[in-house]
Amino acid sequence: MWVKLAFKLFSREFRRGELSIIFAAIALAVLTVFSLASVTERIGLNIEQKTADFIAADRRLSSNHEFEPIVQKTAEEFGLETAEMLFFDSMLFANDELVLGSVKAVSSAYPLKGQVELKDNLEGQSYPIRGAPEPGTLWLSEGLFYSMGLKVGDTVELGAGEFTVAKVLMSEPDAPLFSLAGNKRVLLNYVDIARTQAVQPGSRVFHRLLFAGSEQALTDYYAWLKPQLKPNQSWQGIKDRQSPLGENLARAERFLLLAGLFGIMLAAVAMAVSAKRYCERQYDPVAMMKTLGGSRATVRKIFLTHLTLVTLFSIVIGLVIGSMLQSVAADYLANFMDTTLPEAGLKPWLLAVFIGLVCALMFSLKPLLDLFDIPPLRVLRRNLGDSLALSKVHIGVSILTIFVLMWLFSGQIITTLVLFASTLLVIGVLFGISRLIFAAGRKLGLRPGSSWSLAIATLQKRANTNAVQLITFALAIKLMLFLVVLKNDMISDWQMQVPEDAPNMFLINIAEDEISPIKQYFDENQITHEAFFPVFNARVNAVNGEEFARRVSKQEGEEEDDNARQGVNREPNLTWLDEVPEGNEIVEGEWFSGSERLEVSVFDGWKERLDLKLGDEIEFLINEQKFTATVTSFRTVDWGTLKPNFVMILSPNFAGKIPVTYFSAAKLEAQHTKGISKLLQQYPTISMIDIKNRIQQAQSMISQVSLAIGFVLMIVLFSGALVLISQVQASLAERMQEVVILRTLGAKGSLIKLATLYEFLLLGAIAGVVAALVSDIALLVIQQQLFGVDGRLHPYIWVLGPLAGASFVAFIGYFMVAKTMRQNTQKLLRSLA
Known part of the structure; x- marks a missing residue:
């Protein structure tokens, strides 16, 4: 009996659009997760494949x-x-x-x-x-x-x-x-x-x-x-390789991961809001059912059936739309980059279905339990059940679910915590602001007949509802601002590490007497080049007199000395310099003091590897000569610049102690090919290393990630619009009542329209201000913790946030209610009845 009633009610409510909000929310969550996960995975696989070319294997x-x-x-x-x-x-x-x-x-x-x-x-x-x-x-x-x-x-x-x-x-x-x-x-x-x-x-x-x-x-x-x-x-694998390509691949994956997390967060927020709104709209029908003899068990079965059906339909529709969307996006990206993107695996499908099911269950569970407890007396007393509207349990479950979904998608607790904490900060600040502003609406000295007065009075009247709306608007704006900064600033910073005028070849094995003619050749042909660096190989032999373990031959059956201090299994290229090279930064100690003793600056990554500290004495073995240098500083080295760097740099007073060769870097164009060939023929000991392929690979990564973030930005804009539409649609009935009352009291149509427009402008502007400030704080942390670069503020988003928020919210919000305001009073009354 109840099954027939459930399907009948489901069919009627679906045709009437009663289930449209929750249906759209689940479908939005599924298509967002699926399309983002598929595109980012396909681009990530393409980057990995191209990068794997540089080790000639997987x-x-x-x-x-x-x-x-x-x-x-x-x-x-x-x-x-x-x-x-x-x-x-x-x-x-x-x-x-x-x-x-x-x-x-x-x-x-x-x-x-x-x-x-x-x-x-x-x-x-x-x-x-x-x-x-x-x-x-x-x-x-x-x-x-x-x-x-x-x-x-x-x-x-x-x-x-x-x-x-x-x-x-x-x-x-x-x-x-x-x-x-x-x-x-x-x-x-x-x-x-x-x-x-x-x-x-x-x-x-x-x-x-x-x-x-x-x-x-x-x-x-x-x-x-x-x-x-x-x-x-x-x-x-390529990720294990300490090289510019390994660094760039890791950074690309972090960009794509961050972009994907934004879509997850917004889809979850849309689902939580929509599920709550849908259940609230069913309070009166449930009360009527119970008045006519329906039991709590029957009501539970009916609405759980509705939830199951709408979840299944929305997941299927979400997967279909998401599949088409990611296919179109991937084809566009592939054509733009002149490449073929590999197909994604099962992960996007499984992840999208799982998140759709989790969203439907976790975000609907508490509102449904509240719905089942609606008393029959609500038929007479319409305010019964309204106290359930802001359930702390539901809020807590929703927040925890969003955190778990983000963590599941990212697999990185620090990234998830930064984004999650910034989101909670937005919620807390906005809720406090909304209570202060809206509760003070009557004290602002507003005058009758003013559109601003009516707008602020309306905001004050719906304080709780507007607080929730403010939070959802601000989250959408925050995610958009994040993506704008990622695309415009952080990608640009990354790209600046491989500028267009970067050297694309190295000249090595240059004798000291060959430097002058090579410089002259570069100057005559207007070839941009770097300085000429002395370079030599050395074995790090001992620290503070304690020798490192000697490399043994397994071929000859030798065994390692487990008690000896472990060093490195290669002889690094070293140099001496007067100043800290570009792309290096002193993180501990000081640069060379100019004393007579030999000093050395060490790459920070080798500090723990060799168990070093400031003041240690490192013994180098160069050919058969031994030299001892004091550690005066540790440096970070940006290997992603595609420029040669050194793990150890000696002080300038080392010059002249051993024979060395020199190397330099230059930017060669196609017209220089024959000339450089003649130069190499004239100086046969000089070797040339072409790194154009490496630079092209790095630029290709940057282009792909930039396009992917642009795609995610479009998805977030679309998702934000749907969240806003669901919020406004849920309040349409209340707005229709207000329009009827205002017209009955003689308010002009222009006054009502302007008041509605100002209401959405204020909501959007307030949400934009808070979103911009919180976003910039979170971006500071992300830049330092996730990407290892110096964090900086982005003042332009302090202006962009309020302007974009006000424009975005006002346009969509006013568009949603414009149809209602164009209807005459008689038609509105029939609709309400």
Whole structure:
């Protein structure tokens, strides 16, 4: 019996629009979460894929000794693609020239991600391919062609083997950003290693395995591999790589995460408000049902059925609209960026459905319980049940639910807490302001016949309702201001780290007597360049006389000394400088004092790694010479600038103690290619490293994130408009009554219209002021904690917030009630009846 009644009432209320508010709210939550999660995931996957090109794989395993055969065999059993690599140095001989080259032997599957850039000859055009040199052939970098006087087709001796020079090697996806190997690089087929006879037991070689496959397969494989990893073996992805690309990828993900959280918050607020409004509008029908003999159990079953049906319908509709919306947005972004975005996984679908169900349950539970307790006597006394309108339990449950949903979506407690706390601050401030302003409405000396007087009197009359409206308006404005600052300021700050005039190539291995002619060449050709830095390799040998553990050879069966102090497994590039370089900041200690003792400034990331403190004495081993320097400062280093940086910088009094080479950076245009080639031919010891691909990759990330945030901003604007519409729609009946009374008392139509417009202008302006101030405070924290940059205020949003709030709320609010005000009094009375 009750089932038939439930479906009959559901059909009638759905046609009448009684369920439209809660239906739109759940659908809004679902489509917002789904579209945002899908677009941000697809862009994030695209960024990760492009960034993975720069390690030539999804993951890589590095070691200074040969891998056990089972490592690669098991990877293939997990469905992963693999490629082998071996690095070693060897002499090349041709045309009576002997040059030391950096050799990378690769299997035929290389690269698993990205492409190798080749030229058929020095004058030809470069083109991308995937693959390795044919057995018996080599691909050589341009520097080797110039220094050895080679051309394609010549024969070169590498170790004990003879090979044909087949191609000019322009770039490799996993080439080091800054390496003293420079452009003396050789690509060799893996099967030809034995032919060179350069790799013998005890040789200084470096092994690497590349892996590509699904994230699940990689995760499962690593779970198998991890217990078997040796201390000198490392498993890495792009996020593990201390490089500008790793830093930029992490920053891009934080931008997308922050943008997605805004959509979650606004959708949840819309649902909470709408569920409460819907249940309040059912108080009279429930009272009537109980008067006619309906039991509390029957009422509960009917409205739970309604909630279930509207939840299912709204989730389906939300997923359909969200799917179309994200498809259109993704296609637009893909066309704009001239790329193909990978498809999102199941996470957006599951997340959207879960949040839709949670919103429907948690935000509707307390209002429904209140609805079931409405007494039958409300038929006679309409004020019965109104005391339930502002339930502290419902508010508490709603706030807790929003926090949990945000935490679930982000997975980061600090980010969630910052945004959540700023939201609570907005709510608290606005509720206090609304009570003060609206309660003081009668004391403002208002005069009859004034539209402003009528507007403020109306605000005062609906103090509680307007307080809730103010909060929801302010949240929407706050999220919009957040996104505006993200897109206009923080993205711009990020982009400024890779300015258009940034250097796109390094020149290294420059002798001191070659600096002057190179400077002259740059000046004559109007090439922008950086200073010339001295550079050398050094081993960090000891701290305060305590030596670090010696690197041992697993190949020879040596075991590490577990009691020895652990250092670093590489010899970093060092320099000496007079001033703190750009992109570095002293965080502890002071720059060099100018004393006669040798001093050193250390990258802050190595402070804990080497267990250092100010005043420690670091011993460096350079060739066979030992030098001791005192730690005077620790520096932060912005690796995301795509400029070379140093983990340790010595004081200027180190100059002249050891022989060094120099390096510089320059911005080269296409017309400089031939000239720089002649320069390298004239000075064959100089090596050039091209980083244009790295800069393009960073700019591509920034463009994608900026577009994604623009898309999120549109979603938030749309969501904010729907929240505002639901708020105004819920008060339409009360506004119709006011219009009838005012007209009966002789008020003119223009007075009523202006009063309504002023009411929404005041609400929007007040909400905008508070949203702007609180947003700027929260942005200060986010800039410092989430993005690691100096926080600063944004005064322009203090003006933008009130103006945007007043305009946005007034336009939509007035548009919603304009139809009501155009109706004549007789029609309004019939509608109310």
